[in-house]
Amino acid sequence: MIENIIKKIDQIAVQEPNRIAYDYLGTTNTYGDLKKRSDEWAHKISSLDIAAKEPIMIWGGQDFEMIASFLGCVKAGHAYIPIASYSNAERLTMIQEVSKASVVLAIDTLPDIDLDNLTVVKPSELETGDFECDESKFVAGDDNYYIIFTSGTTGKPKGVQISHDNLLSFVNWELEDYDLPKNPSFLAQAPYSFDLSVMSLYPALVTAGKLVVLPHDVTENLGQLFSTLPKLQFNVWVSTPSFAQMCFLDPTFNGEHHPDLTHFLFCGEELTHKCAETLKKKFPQSKIFNTYGPTEATVAVTQVEITDELLAKYDRLPIGKVKDDTQITIDESKGEKPGEGEIIITGPSVSKGYLNNPEKTTAAFFKDEKQAYASYRAGDAGFFDGDMLFYRGRIDFQIKFNGYRIELEEINFYLSKNDLVRYGVVAPKYDRDHKVKQLIAQIELNDGVKDKYSDAEITKILREDLAKNLMPYMIPQRFVYRDDMPISQNGKVDIKAVIKEVNA
Secondary structure (H helix, E strand, C coil), rough: CCCCCHHHCCCCCHHHHCCCEEEECEEEEEHHHHHHHHHHHHHHHHCCCCCCEEEEEEEECCCCHHHHHHHHHCCCCCEEEEEEEECCHHHHHHHHHHCCCCCEEEEECCCCCCCCEEEEHHHHHHHCCCCCCHHHCCCCCCCCCEEEEECCCCCCCEEEEEHHHHHHHHHHHHHHHHCCCCCCCCCCCCCCCCCCHHHHHHHCCCCCCEECCHHHHHHHHHHHHHHHHCCCCCCCCEHHHHHHHHHHHCCCCCCCCCCCCCEEECCCCCCHHHHHHHHHHCCCCCEEEECCCHHHHHHEEEECCCCCCHHHHHCCCCEECCCHHHCEEEHHHHCCCCCEEEEEEEECCCCEEECCHHHHHHHHHECCCCCCCCCEEEEEEEEEEEEEEEEEEEECEEEEEEEEEEEEHHHHHHHCCCCCCCEEEEEEECCCCEEEEEEEEEEEEEECCHCCCCHHHHEEEHHHHHCCCHHHHHHEEEECCCCCCCCCECCCCEEEEEEHHHCC
């Protein structure tokens, strides 16, 4: 049982300094390297004139310097906010506005934006040497450890606060319930701005394991991916089901070519029966775990091993049994069938809420006087069959697309701001396995727009405009122009009607 994340990682570094902790496409760093570099970051951060416990933004990719800076922040008593450097500049600005952070660690080169109100720290500015860190400053207990920013409904992202105790609850559960190998080597594929990455990051580092990195730019290029993946050696796979399905196109993605791969851990979106069945055939000796959990409850709160018996029993797979320290109840008032409704999560891994956003926090989180822990309204529909939880989609306009959580209303917000658009709504197109396969923008244009531009020109203008404010995965794949939109009784576009039409 781990009691302190930071101290445990340092302890391993002292006992086994030469053990490899990080493998970035063949470039390796040891636990000794990790302690030394994170201490250097902590020393630098402690010298800055910033408020106690103020969060620190970190702009970068997936190289070793990123995780060293994460640990440097928490050793200095500050939560970190990871921001993927493939994001647009506006996302950095919006996160800074919400978080009120005054410091950004520029692990990668920052975009060309006004940084007058920010202190920028680059890796080259750090003093090198052996620095002693004050353990009394380490992030602990209910202090924020990291803050992940997710999609928001009003154009502004929401910062989910995860404390050291939240993270501890999750990590200890993964180590206890997943029957992981000793000193596991984890595939680190998810960007650090995506909380799925935590399923690899800390379970590896507190067990003297290794992180084997598959960088974002490699996964974006199928040729590179299929030439790189067979060269990597790891035994625990962590990804969304969508990423695994993409790897099915690689003929070497099987147990014969990956003999050490013993565990698959899936989170972030629904694991389909077909995907699990295909994996079973390709990796007959491996264990496959389906998990479920929102960012607000620290990565995952349920898990189940997908066995042949489970595949034979269910067409749509369960998302698992609830972890021992957590309770899930179903609010049937939000359901369409008896026993089905909104998933409510209560437990020690539930976040304290959204950073500097009391209105959204009050709407999603609550705590009964009799409860020891906070509860979170997940917005997901589900039901229990015995002690097994099943997922049945969203009850609002939030979706999962390739593992990323997207508020459709955030895309609609920016789409409708464009001068060409009268009404704009983005609808998810689902496949037969209930997964989103495409985002389709349904648009009623303002008068006269079609006289000035062709459909192709309009689409180009809208795409470029959306790219200024949205992450690349949020931009619709198709744009459909229509003469009119269905309008509800309150005079707004009937979004549910549009979604129904798209999936008819």
